[in-house]
Amino acid sequence: MPPFDVPEGDPFGPHNLPYGVFSPSGSTERRVGVRLGEYVLDAGAAAAALRSPHHPLLARPTLNALLAAGRPTWSQVRHAVTAWVTDPAHRETVEPLFYLLSEVTLHLPFEVADYVDFYASENHARNVGQIFRPDAEDSLTPNWKHLPIGYHGRAGTVIASGTDVVRPSGQRKGPGDPAPVFGPSIRLDIEAEVGFVVGAPSELGKQVGLGDFREHVFGLCLLNDWSARDIQAWEYVPLGPFLGKSFATSVSAWITPLDALEHARVAPPQRTHPLLPYLDDSTPQTEPGGYDLHISVAINGHVVSEPPFSTMYWTAAQQLAHMTVNGASLRTGDLYGSGTVSGPEESQRGSLLELTWNGRDPLELPDGKRAFLEDGDVVTLSAWAPGADGRRVGLGEVSGRIVSG
Template sequence: MPPFDLPEGDPFGTHNLPYGVFSLPGSDSARRVGVRLGDHVLDAGKAAYALGSPYAPLLAQDSLNPLLAAGRTTWSDVRRALTAWVTVPAHQEAIADLLHPLSSVTLHLPFEVADYVDFYASENHARNVGQIFRPDAADSLTPNWKHLPIGYHGRSGTVVVSGTEVVRPSGQRKAPTDPAPVFGPSVRLDIEAEVGFVVGVPSQMGKPVALGDFREHVFGLCLLNDWSARDIQAWEYVPLGPFLGKSFATSVSAWITPLDALEEARVAPPERTHPLLPYLDDSDPSAEPDGYDLRISVAINGHVVSEPPFSTMYWTAAQQLAHMTVNGASLRTGDLYGSGTVSGPTERERGSLLELTWNGRDPLELPDGKRTFLEDGDVVTLSAWAAGPGGVRVGLGEVTGQVVASS
C-alpha cells in the first residue's frame, strides 16, 4: 500500500521530501528523478506528467542538474507542487502506482558533480588536530584560521554515492623514524563526518557571490564522508596540502535535502572571537542565521562511536561560499563543497578516528575488536536528523561505505 498515511513523526514524511535519482529493475531501468516519502520513492517525472504539471520536463530527467540550475523560485514552486501531490487526496489515485518501495530500486549519484571543494570549518576539529601534531605550539590553531575558511580543491570524479565500496588506497608513506618512503596500501585509513552543500545556480567568473546570496545559489545539502588516508596525507601534504590521501573516494548520500526543508533547523553560529573582513562578516543581527543544527551519528559495523553536532561549526556554508568565490572564481551547477570534519567539544563528539583515537594512541573498543584506524571489511555509516516543523524530525539520507582490500 503506498505510504500516504505515514507513521506519525516519520523523518521522511511530507515535511521533508528529499530528492534523489533511482532506477527500477529489468527492462525499465532508465535513471529518473525521485522524491523520498517514508520508505518509498516517488517517480517525480511520471507524477508530473500524470498530473499535468508544467514542471514535468524538469523532473523527467536522469539527473538533478536541470532542477538545480532552475533557480530558487522554481525550487520553491516544485516543492509546493510535490507537497500537494502527496498530501491532497484527489491526487493519490494518479500517483499511487508511481510510488516504489526503496527496497526494490537502485539509488544512484543524484547529480553530476562539477567541482569539489572541502573545508576545515570546525574549531574543535582544528584544535584537536593542532594538539595532536603540534603539541608544543602556543596556539593549536594556525594564525589564519579565525580569519578565513581554509579549504582545498578535491577530485570530483571520485565522488560516489552511498553504498559504493571504498578500495583501500595505496601510495607513498613515511613514518618519522623511517629512512625513506615506502609504497603500499594505507595502514591509517580514516573517515571524516561532514555535510556537503550542493550548488544549483552558477555565477559569472570575476563576480564574487555575496554572503547574503547563499540561498540563491545553494539548493540543498547531504551527508558526506571524506575518506582520508592519514599516512599518505602526512607524507605528501607539505607544502601544498591534501592530494592522494583524499582524492581516492568521497561518499555522499543518495538523497539531497532541500534547504527549504530545514528552516526550523537554522541557528546562529558560535560567537565570533576575531573581527571579520566585510565579505565574511555575518554579525548583522537583522539577518537570518546561516548555521544549521544537524545531529550526526557515526557508526562502525553498526556500533555508534560518535555523535558530532553540526551547530558548533565556526564557519557557515554561506561564508564558505563567499570565500570560495571572493577571488572571482565562478560557480557551476553541480558544484559540491564539504563542511570539513564536524567535531564537538567532547570526546564522544569527534568526527574522525584521528581524533577519536588521538592518532592511534587510544584505540576504540568495538564489539568486534579494537580499532585505531579502519580495517578491511569495516562498514562506516553516517546518519543525521534536524528539527522540523512542530517538533518532527527531518531525516537526512545516510551515507554508508565498506572498506575493501587494495587489489
C-alpha cells in the same frame, strides 16, 4: 502500508521530501525521485500524469536541470510535489507511481561539477593541532579565525552511498623510517561532514555575497571525506591534501532542500576575532548560516560518535562567499564539504584521528579494537534536524564498505 500513510513521526514524511535518482528493479533507466517514508515517488512520471509544467525538469536522469532552475522554481516544484503526496485528489493518479525503497537502486543524484572541502570546526582544528603540533603556543594556525580554510578536491571520485571504497595505495613514511615506502594505506580514516549542493551558477569575476547563499545553494547532504592519514602526512607539506583524499568522497543518495530545514537554522558560535566585511555575519540582516544537525557515526552498526553540526565556526554561507571572493564562478552541481564535524566532547569527534588520538587510544568495538579502518568495515553516517511542531527532518544516510585494493 500504502505510501501515503506515513507513520506519525517518520523523519521522511511530507515535511521533508528529499530528492534523489533511482532505477526501478530490473531497469537501468535513471529517474528523479522524491522520498516519502520508505517509498520513492517517480517525480517525472507524476509530473507527466498531472500535466505539471515542471515535467521537463523532473523527467531527467539527474537533478542538474532542477538545480540549475533557481530558487523561485525550486520553491514552486517543492510546493507541487507536496500537493502530489498530500492532496487526496491526486492519490489515485500518484499512488501507482511509488516504488518501495528496498526494491530500487539509488544513484549519485547529480553530476558533480567541482568539489571543494573546508576545515570549519574549531574543535576539530584544535584537536588536529594538538595531535600534530603539541608544543605549539596555539593549536590553531594563525589564519584559522580569519578565513575558512579549504582545498579543491577531485569531483570525479565523488561516489554515492553504498559504493565500496577501495583502500588506496601510495607513498608513506613514518617518523623513524629512513625512506618512503609504497603500499596500501594502513591509517585509513573517515571524516563526518555535511555537503552543500550548488544549483544556480554565478558569473566569472563576480563575488557571491553572504546574503546570496540561498539563491545559489539548493540543499545539503551527508558527506564522508575518506582520508588516508599516512599518505596525507607524507605529501601534505608544503601543499594541501592530494592523494590522501582524492581516492573517494561518499555522499548521500538524497539531497535535502534548504526549504525543508527552515526550523533547523541557528546562529553560529560567537566570533572571537573581527571579520573582514565579506565574511562578517554579525548584523541581523545577514544569513544565520548555521544548521542544527545531529549526526551519528557508526562502524559496523556500532555508534562511535555523535557530532553536532551547530558548533561549526564557519558557516556554509561564509564558505560560499570565501570560495568566490576572488571571482571564481559557481557551476551547477558544485559540491562543497563543511570539513570534519567535531563537538567539544570526546564522544562528538568526527574522525578516527581524533577519536583514537592518532591511534594512541584504539576504540573498543564489539568486533575488536580499531585505531583506523580495517578491510570489511562499514562506516555509516546518519543525521536528523529539528522540524516544525517537534518533528524530525531526516537526512539520507551515507555508507561505505572498505575493500582491499
